[in-house]
Amino acid sequence: MCNRKKTLYIVIDEAHLLDVGILRKLRLLFERFPKKHNLVLLGHPELMFRLSMTCNEDIKSRISYSRQVLPLHDADLTKFIVTELAAVGLGANTFDEAALQVILRAVQGNLRLCRNLCYTSLIATCLDHQRICTVSHVNAALLQPHWRSHDALLQQQVKPQRVSS
Template sequence: MYQKHFGLLRKPFDLSPDVNAFFPSKMHKQVLAGLRQDVADDISLLLLTGGEGSGKTALLNVLTASLEIPGQLCVIPDSALENTDFFAYLGAQFGLLFNGNKAKFLVLFANLLEECREDGRKILLIIDEAHILSIGLLEELRLLANLATEVKSVLTIFLVGQPELLGRLTQEQLFLLNQRIAVRYHLGNLTREECRQYILFRLNQAGAGSDEVFSRNAEELIYEATGGNPRQINLLCDNALLAAYLQGVPGIDEELVRECIDRMHIRGDDSFLFLPPDTTVMRRGLVWTVLVVLLLEGAGMAFAYQKGWLVPVCQYLMRSIKLG
């Protein structure tokens, strides 16, 4: 809707994890380089954590698209699967029959690993939302990783989830799995400067001819409101672009961003945004508060003086001054 208004080829802040829209922050580049090396080194079990919207899926998409090693990819998007459903899904992805007999399936899977070893292929198994996996299914993944090491490790399992996964792994039932995880990575949010660069990067990728769509103050407020979380930045910026189009303004300033944040709260959404206070309004409110308090106190003092309630106090103060 607003693309023509801003001269854009497409929506710059789309939420889909597009490989071409991946922003290589310092942290994301480091994690990506580490994961590439881990796959090349035949690490069988990896852990990647990060808050919701931190860019885990986008990073893994870039990883799998950039690997030069031939292989097969299997992504498990639904972590609420029962054990039997998991093996059925895994079998369907790799062309293996699962008739409910896990032992027979593991034989078939071991044969597949051996074929991959002989052909120089890799198998990447990505488990998304791993923080909600059942303990039983997490244990099955450990056994798969053990099976892979019996053949030369052509299987790399990625456990991908939110930070609470780290806490789950400390449970006694998952002690062996926790020990088995060789490498761990965590994705945090963007820094203040990276947030600004991210906004410009996404706009340029969408064909923006100017770096002044968002004012500098607007970019600062976007960072303060989102904490540098990429998904939250996308949501807020997309709302701001739409609001600017509807209002017919050529750019986005701090006031418009504040309006968007306020509207996103009012709408009743499960809002993530924290609205930093407008210091001008705060100062103005503080001045009026002080004036009102002083007026009330002055009125009270006058009333007390008329009633004679302050005479003892004044006499006491005068005596204290003389004694001093």
Template sequence: MYLQHFGMRSMPFALTPNTEFFFGLPPHVEALQVLQVALQTGEGFIKVTGEVGTGKTLICRKLLNELSEQFVCAWLPNPYLTPAELRAAVAQELGILLESVRDQQHLTGLIQQQLLTLSAQGKQIVLVLDEAQALPDDSLEALRLFTNLETEQRKLVQVVLFGQPELDQRLAQERFRQLRQRITFSYQLRPLRSAEVGAYLRHRLAVSGYQGAPLFSAAAVKKLAKSSRGIPRLINILAHKALLLSYGAGLATVTNKQLQAAVADTEDASPLASLRWLWAGSLLLLLVAAATYFKGVFW
């Protein structure tokens, strides 16, 4: 696409969480520090919440990559599971063969035995759930019961919940008061500030191999921060589109026109001004950029 035009090795603003692009911004570093300290306690639930696109999955993957051999981690990226499916998923993550399972009681016994075996080996078992707001109510209760498994010295499993603010709203209900009392550490991710957005852009461009003059001016960064509301996913979308449009126009930097067109072409972005008139133009610019790209590929 625009990689050769701007002298990059890889896409700087892809949406797939990639720990290679992890940048030590304050909210993300603070979240990791809370998680690391909490895991050392060996007990209870740990909760990290944040708006859609604020980087929860990236932090989750960063945490998983950095856990020492002391920890055995069961990761459930899609927790929309019934209690039976949840137990089966945990069992699989712990290396239990499901073919021999007779019923749910037998499965629970196998999970407890495996947890005891791992604990005897000096391991700490951590169950990590991404998108935890999707857990059905009965599965949340089943999850709480997992943490009842313990020896005389400590709990056999810790649970880390990553979720959207809806998770906090659900846990505030009276029926979840027992689970809520077991949350020993929690952290709420905030959006990035304008200065952090600029540092974020520069970091990702550098990791992608870009070495030229700034592609986004200070004014462009400020506008991008405002229109994205500091949400990293929206920053990535807008920056990618702005670069694509600049490439299609044959420019070496992102101008205000390209940034405004990118905002107008992104549904969840906050308008910088009255940008409805730019809608057709932004789509046209995208088509021009795509046509320029395919012309370079095929001719």
């Protein structure tokens, strides 16, 4: 037996990567669903920019709430890291102070990047057979290609060739 009082929420993360055609199909699909079904799209600001174009007004007119999430403060990120470490039984001193500062500077308030950089730094720490994550471990993580900018990767590939005489 179906309970009609329940509300269904469908959440799509990284919605800015969706083609507008897919968003149109989702809009048509949700017209057939009961009114208590909701679609939640999480994405970068460019999603709102694309939806604000005149050709997408039919989709934008169905938005009932939107919010821009600002970068987190360093204190909030530090609290998140300490909480996550405690959840897995590691001490708050697993990252030394200098390593923590490099992480906070590198992620610029982005929680997902913070989590990923912490994981990668901890892996580098384990590979080094150490218990405390230091700046060298964080820097080893940041040297991986996906942490570097596109321009930095291109500069690395185009090194000046020496001319031998």
